Amino acid sequence: NLTSLGTEEVAAGSSLMDAAREAQARIEALGLPSAGTVCVRHFGGQYFSYAQAVELDAIADLARDSGSSVLLAATLSTASHLVNSIGKQFAQPIRPRDKFGTPKRHVVRKIIAERGLSARSVFMAYLRQYESLSIARRDHVAVRADFREALAKPALKPSVVYADPPYTRDHYSRFYHSLETIALGDDPSITKSNLGGGNIKSRGGYRAGRHQSPFCIKSEAPAAFSALFAGVATLQVPLVLSYSGYDPNMEARPRVMALDTVIGLAKQHFKDVRVEQLASLEHMKLNTTSLNKAAKGTTEVLLLCR
DNA sequence: GTATGATCGTAGGTGCAAGA
DNA sequence: TCTTGCACCTACGATCATAC
Known part of the structure; x- marks a missing residue:
């Protein structure tokens, strides 16, 4: 992803690296708040297509600004629905090649199918679903706390x-760190793996200070x-x-x-x-x-x- | 050097739903 | 009725850090 530029396996000078750097420069030129582009920079290419990640950034921004729990719930469900990973969790990005470097065919089909989905369409479907739910009448409260x-x-x-x-x-915070970031609307740094000398960003892209x-x-x-x-x-x-x-x-x-x-x-x-x-x-x-x-x-x- | 603890990367069995 | 696809989410092995 864009946040890990320079530490990934992409060869310097390759057209892919050039494109990534140009994308990063264009995002910076927009002058948007860093938290407003966190999905595309941290999760684009890794867990979502870049297009999906851009849409998610916009949707998440809207949800947080509105203060609506329904909008935020639909946003998190959308991220959870779209994520292109093993088991739909956020600790295991797809590895599209086997140990011999051969592309995994079934994985390619999965990538094409999941990354072709529109974040907006998925979001709207969840929004309609949640808005149609009946309101609980019993006293209750949801608390996020130690x-x-x-x-x-x-x-x-x-x-x-x-x-x-x-x-x-x-x-298990490893498996939901991206949802945490979307809900909080911040721009955390990504932890480094203790593997490989401790200089490589964690493959799962874990937020620093996760619980x-x-x-x-x-x-x-x-x-x-x-x-x-x-x-x-x-x-x-x-x-x-x-x-x-x-x-x-x-x-x-x-x-x-x-x-x-x-x-x-x-x-x-x-x-x-x-x-x-x-x-x-x-x-x-x-x-x-x-x-x-x-x-x-x-x-x-x-x-x-x- | 060894034991212990902590973190990260990773695989895939099961049950259900949808389609054939 | 059978087949296929998919979401779910547990917990393993490898590796590294730390204490002794």
Whole structure:
């Protein structure tokens, strides 16, 4: 993409590099606010066609200026719908050639189909869909906040807290960083990968300072769980905690914290802690069979804390 | 040098819907 | 009824950083 010019594999002096530099110069000459061109500079060519990215910039600008949650929701759905990546997430741009340099035919078809879509048309379809939804009559509020803040100052008095923290070391903010940037309307720098000497911008184009959940970091997870339990206990309401059971005898990837340890922490804050194993459920197996280690024994567990 | 932890790049099985 | 295409999203292996 344009933001990574000079660090990519394109040979200096090639016509593609010349075109990219000229495009960048023309964008700068327009004198637009940097946040207003962030899609085309950061995600154009990487996750969207340049034309789609330009349209997205315009749509996102409109949505943010309006302050309308419906417009913003339709914008984010449009970005999510258009993104040309593996699995429709924002951590894995398409790699159109295999390791031998041969173009992947099915990927080429996918690129042509997805990058030919009009952002405006997709946006209008989502807008019509969301505008036609009935309005919920029950009291509710959506909050974007750190869980500690949300528990310390709840927007509404809850009757129960349901928590679904991550349980592996994978930070899922990687998969939504572009939507975060579109929603915030800023112009973040892109992080550099720790691979290759640390001088190459991350292939996923991650925004600097993206959220890293303490539940995914082994050294921080115990304090995070303690804060969660303490925060809910202070509200004097029950807690339903979703976690993943894990049998250390199986080959599956260990959880950041063992279930027994989580239960032990819960018991420090609640008189009654029950564990319900959802035996009939298994996580979807989303990997090649050879890598799909031991889905059995890693089923969903609910901690009922009172 | 080794162990441990953290980050990044990556693959693809499953279930559903649409089309043949 | 069968086939095909697609969205979903988990979690692996490789690599690097840090602590000892």
